[in-house]
Amino acid sequence: MIEILSPTDVLRAKDTGALVAGILQRLKSRCVVGTNLLEIDQWARAMITEAGAQSCYVDYEPSFGRGPFGHYICTSVNDAVLHGLPYDYPLADGDLLSLDLAVSLGGVVADSAISFIVGDVRPPESVALIDATERALRAGIAAAGPGVRIGDISHAIGSVLTAAGYSVNTEFGGHGVGSTMHQDPHVSNTGRPGRGYRLRPGLLLALEPWVMADTATLVTDADGWTLRSATGCRTAHSEHTIAITDDGADVLTLPAR
Known part of the structure; x- marks a missing residue:
């Protein structure tokens, strides 16, 4: 399903985005x-809970996971990159989280993610x-706007990642969001320009470049969730x-200055 939000719902989405960004920055400062x-x-x-919001992860049970997820945030360390299931691990100096x-x-x-x-x-x-994924994310955002094709965003993201010397895995990527967390359209982290769904105002997209240093192959942990x-x-x-707006794209999950 591709969901186009009303102007009122987009305003609500800005509040949600601000909350997500704020929580991530507070968590980063505590780590x-x-x-x-x-x-x-x-x-x-x-x-x-304090914000009166609901987690999208606790009851999340997709076909690819051993659900329900049962936690409130994904915590991926070092060789873990996606869907990191929190467990009893104290962070070490130099860990990439x-x-x-x-x-x-x-x-x-x-929906937002940070690496540090x-x-x-x-x-x-x-x-x-970290630098490559952040630059690729900025490139994908810059490419987004009404009338743009999904492939234009994918191409912008993939061009940065491959130029940095990384292989791109296409099993998991960006996606639509709205009343639920994972919706169509899928936004691959590499692709051909001019292809795919044409963006419309009111569409929300979660763009998420991710890379691994020397491979494009993932393995799943014994926990059934964490991808390494x-x-x-x-x-x-x-x-x-x-x-997506009438004249471009607004980033909803930017941290407050």
Whole structure:
């Protein structure tokens, strides 16, 4: 299903996006060496509940996971890149942590992810991975607008990732959002321009470039959820929810300045 939101629902989506962005930044500020992934999940639960919002993950049970997910946020560390199930792990200096959060507020969903390095050690490979996904995300956003094809966004994202030397996995990518978290259209992280669905005002998209340092192959953890690089290499993931407008695209999940 492709859902086109009314102007009133887009305004609600801005509130949801601001909430998601704020929670992610608060969580990032709390993540230090020794922070446990389960603590992050507990903090996310408290922040979501305090805002009167609902988690999109707790009862999430898609065909590819061993559901329900049962937690409030995805916490992916180092070689984990997507759907990281929180577990009893204290963060170490130099860990690359990705936090992926989707919530519903006022009946509208926003979805965002950030990747960052914990502590003082800053491995160059990790810095490069994060930079590439953030630049690819900016390129995808810049390409979005009314009348643009999905393939134009995919091509913009993929061009940045491949130019940075990374292979692109197309099993998981961006997607539509609205009254639910995962909707059509699928937005691959690479593609051909001029192809696919033509964007319309009122469409919400979650764009999410992610890469692995030396492979495009994923493996699934024994937990049935966490997706890791097949080679054990490091990974990164960046995501924003955008709303297509009459003259471009608004980023709904930008942190407040």
